[in-house]
Amino acid sequence: MSSKLRLSIVVLALAACGSGSNPPSRLDDACAIVAQRPAYLRAMKKTERKWDVPVPVQMATIYQESKFDSDARTPHKYALGIIPMGRVSSAYGYSQALDGTWDDYRKEEGGRWAKRDNIRDATDFMGWYMDKTEKRNGIPKTDARRQYLAYHEGxxxxxxxxxxSKDWLIRVARSVEARAAMYDAQLRSCRKR
Structure with missing residues (x-):
């Protein structure tokens, strides 16, 4: 094997290991998020065009679910406080999609190569899910609070x-609604700059 081919294989292997990205540094500033990660905005705008889910609703949901961490996972469960028993759930990635729901999405829409740690696939999943929520539960895609409740509860x-019966979840949903409004105002202001 030539040294150039070996070097190419090593570079590709290292790139694959480091393919996950760290979350943006200023999560309370939508303009900073999209300036730091323009691919996020491109993915969200594509989802908005396809599924009619506003970018700020997507951003607020991703913030709540993963804080924009592509590798986000639920915490481990422990028996007797010390014996690891796996994770709390199978939720993973930007959208924190569960295994079963992600499989449904891949069969219906995303294709078998869709990945939860890919921002394009994660936002498309959210659009697909929120579109179903509007059809099944009558919740407008602009209603970040109720969309989040349905996203969390199924x-x-x-x-x-x-x-x-979950006061904590109702508070979280209100927070998602407030964050979506904040992101919306910020995105409008950064477009004017």
């Missing part, structure tokens, strides 16, 4: 009102 859980 379509059936939301329809049953399972969130009503």
């Amino acid at each position: 379509h059936t859980g939301y329809a049953r009102g399972s969130y009503n």
Whole structure:
């Protein structure tokens, strides 16, 4: 094997190991997020065109679910406080999609190569899911609070009102709504600059 080929293989292997990106540094500033990660905005705008889910709703949901960490996972469970028993759930990636829901998305829309740690696939998943939420539960895609409740509880859980007994989740959903409004105002101002 030639030294150039070996070097190419090593470079590709190292690039694959480092393919995950660190979250943007200023998560309370939508303009800073999109300036630091322009691919995020491109992915979200594509999802907005395809699924009609506003960019600020996508951003606020991703913030809440993963803080823009492509490798976000739920914490480990422990038996007796010390014996690792796996993770709390299978949620993973930017969108924190569960294995089963992600599999449904890949079968219906994303294709088998879609990855939860890819911002384009994660935002497309969110658009697909929120589109289903609007159809099944009648929640407008602009309603960040109720879309988040259905995102967290699932379509059936939301329809049953399972969130009503979870004060903490209602507070989180209000926070998502406020963040979506904040991101919307910020994005409007940075477009004017």
